[in-house]
Amino acid sequence: MTVSIDRGLLLAASDYISEHMGFSFGEERLADLEKKITAASKELHYSKTEDFIEWLLSAPLSETQVESLAGHLIIGETYFFREKQAYEILENHILPDLIYRRRNEGRSLRIWSAGCATGEEPCSIAISVSKVLPTCNEWNMTILGTDLNPRFLRRAEKAVYSNWSLRGTDAWFKERYFQKVENGRFRLDRQIRAMVNYKYLNLVKDSFPSLSNNTNAMDVIFIRNVLMYFRQDIQKAVIEKLHHCLVPGGYLITSQTETSHTLFSDFSSVNYPDAIVYRKDTVPVNKATTAPLFRQDTSSKKPPRKAPLVLKYQPVKTAPVPSFSEQPKLSVDSAGNGHRVSGYNDAAALFERGRYLEALEIIAGYTDAHPGDPGSYILTAKIHANLGNLEQALEMCDRALDINRTDPALHYLKATIFQESGKTEEAIKELTTTLYLDRDHVLGHFTLGNLMQTAGNHKRALKHFQNTIELLSGYERDTVLEDADGLTAGRLSEIIDVITKRE
Numbered sequence: 001m002t003v004s005i006d007r008g009l010l011l012a013a014s015d016y017i018s019e020h021m022g023f024s025f026g027e028e029r030l031a032d033l034e035k036k037i038t039a040a041s042k043e044l045h046y047s048k049t050e051d052f053i054e055w056l057l058s059a060p061l062s063e064t065q066v067e068s069l070a071g072h073l074i075i076g077e078t079y080f081f082r083e084k085q086a087y088e089i090l091e092n093h094i095l096p097d098l099i100y101r102r103r104n105e106g107r108s109l110r111i112w113s114a115g116c117a118t119g120e121e122p123c124s125i126a127i128s129v130s131k132v133l134p135t136c137n138e139w140n141m142t143i144l145g146t147d148l149n150p151r152f153l154r155r156a157e158k159a160v161y162s163n164w165s166l167r168g169t170d171a172w173f174k175e176r177y178f179q180k181v182e183n184g185r186f187r188l189d190r191q192i193r194a195m196v197n198y199k200y201l202n203l204v205k206d207s208f209p210s211l212s213n214n215t216n217a218m219d220v221i222f223i224r225n226v227l228m229y230f231r232q233d234i235q236k237a238v239i240e241k242l243h244h245c246l247v248p249g250g251y252l253i254t255s256q257t258e259t260s261h262t263l264f265s266d267f268s269s270v271n272y273p274d275a276i277v278y279r280k281d282t283v284p285v286n287k288a289t290t291a292p293l294f295r296q297d298t299s300s301k302k303p304p305r306k307a308p309l310v311l312k313y314q315p316v317k318t319a320p321v322p323s324f325s326e327q328p329k330l331s332v333d334s335a336g337n338g339h340r341v342s343g344y345n346d347a348a349a350l351f352e353r354g355r356y357l358e359a360l361e362i363i364a365g366y367t368d369a370h371p372g373d374p375g376s377y378i379l380t381a382k383i384h385a386n387l388g389n390l391e392q393a394l395e396m397c398d399r400a401l402d403i404n405r406t407d408p409a410l411h412y413l414k415a416t417i418f419q420e421s422g423k424t425e426e427a428i429k430e431l432t433t434t435l436y437l438d439r440d441h442v443l444g445h446f447t448l449g450n451l452m453q454t455a456g457n458h459k460r461a462l463k464h465f466q467n468t469i470e471l472l473s474g475y476e477r478d479t480v481l482e483d484a485d486g487l488t489a490g491r492l493s494e495i496i497d498v499i500t501k502r503e
């Protein structure tokens with residue numbers, strides 16, 4: 001592979017990019033890397049690519065600078081209904097399964113396009129949903145599009161496209177869903193556009209699933225033509241986290257060039273004539289045979305649980321609501337200190353590892369034995385929220401609030417569950433209470449800022465984002481924020497920086 005700049009320097013740049021962005025530009029893609037870095041260096045006004053690489057290697061870049069560079073290295077190539085068979089499967093199999101069987105009672109549907117570029121993919125999903133479910137405005141509908149490139153997200157939000165973005169579609173499609181605007185461009189129908197919500201999210205650096213960025217309890221995730229850029233270890237880590245984001249029985253859709261038995265071994269493959277999609281089982285297939293996180297009760301006569309041979313959707317089991325007559329019982333260790341018995345810690349560890357159904361079983365047992373412990377209600381609420389059982393999640397929040405009405409963290413948790421339920425007004429009310437009880441609640445301000453922004457109240461949104469930044473200035477950058485699923489103070493500042501610039 002011939003390259004025109006110093007090969008050693010290019011390899012050093014490739015290592016840097018691999019370490020900081022998770023992208024893989026091995027020996028065989030060095031020429032491609034050179035081309036992209038040269039384009040990036042020109043845009044950043046460097047006359048020599050070598051100087052740019054030397055600056056890159058010597059200057060400590062902020063996360064957002066790294067991401068801006070990533071935006072130059074990865075093209076946002078996409079178009080409406082790209083790889084049509086995915087949408088045929090969505091419309092003919094997945095959506096009917098969700099709409100008429102599994103989600104019919106709660107009337108809620110959650111779909112995420114991860115690495116959505118300029119929005120063609122999530123908007124195609126929205127069109128498919130509106131075709132299969134004409135009454136979708138009566139449902140609690142979440143179609144989330146995320147990307148790490150703020151320029152792409154800005155364009156996605158405008159929803160104005162060229163013929164190039166529509167090259168995979170027929171003439172009637174343009175007529176039906178678009179309005180002609182200046183320069184031979186087309187604006188997407190307002191109702192379809194309103195179904196999609198865009199968020200800035202770096203799949204390599206950011207936390208998910210998380211109630212705070214609404215990436216939990218997804219029914220379907222599209223991650224197409226994104227994983228292929230990552231190193232294999234990063235691919236694995238991202239896929240594992242996406243697995244945790246799905247409800248049991250949820251679907252993961254990749255590009256057909258990215259299917260892999262090894263990488264998606266935690267899922268079962270569902271084969272269609274032209275395509276494979278992945279589905280999360282109700283009982284984790286591989287994990288069921290790994291060493292348990294918690295001590296087995298050896299006195300139990302029940303045989304150990306095995307992975308099902310027939311992969312059929314099983315309804316989510318819900319925890320029995322505990323009786324509420326006793327006071328909290330903490331076990332006491334030899335030094336006389338109260339602590340939660342292992343059942344709680346086991347359930348929390350299973351929750352962290354995305355093993356929600358098992359976590360639910362254990363915490364239900366723990367709650368039965370310790371019915372006054374608010375911690376067990378909080379954990380149960382979070383597990384239910386990640387399983388998409390929103391009514392149960394809210395009920396558990398209320399049980400915890402019955403014990404402590406003035407805990408801002410509980411009101412914040414309830415707000416995020418209302419947010420997941422699409423109940424924006426209720427979420428705003430809970431966030432207002434959170435901030436009344438603790439005006440320095442960082443995530444309270446941030447989440448309220450996000451909700452205000454989505455509602456179009458940009459002035460109030462900005463105020464809450466500014467409050468968040470001010471509060472964050474009192475934290476070390478590496479401090480992990482409370483109840484934020486691993487989000488650090490530094491990263492949240494960067495996210496707000498990007499969001500406010502996007503405005």
Ligand SMILES: C[S@@+](CC[C@H](N)C(=O)[O-])C[C@H]1O[C@@H](n2cnc3c(N)ncnc32)[C@H](O)[C@@H]1O
Nearest residue numbers: 076077078115117147148149202203204224225
């Ligand atoms: C080729 S486009 C794919 C667009 C769409 N999914 C499709 O298949 O048509 C790849 C997108 O992934 C995004 N991307 C790359 N790395 C990412 C990361 N770490 N986090 C989030 N998005 C990322 C890029 O910004 C780009 O928009």
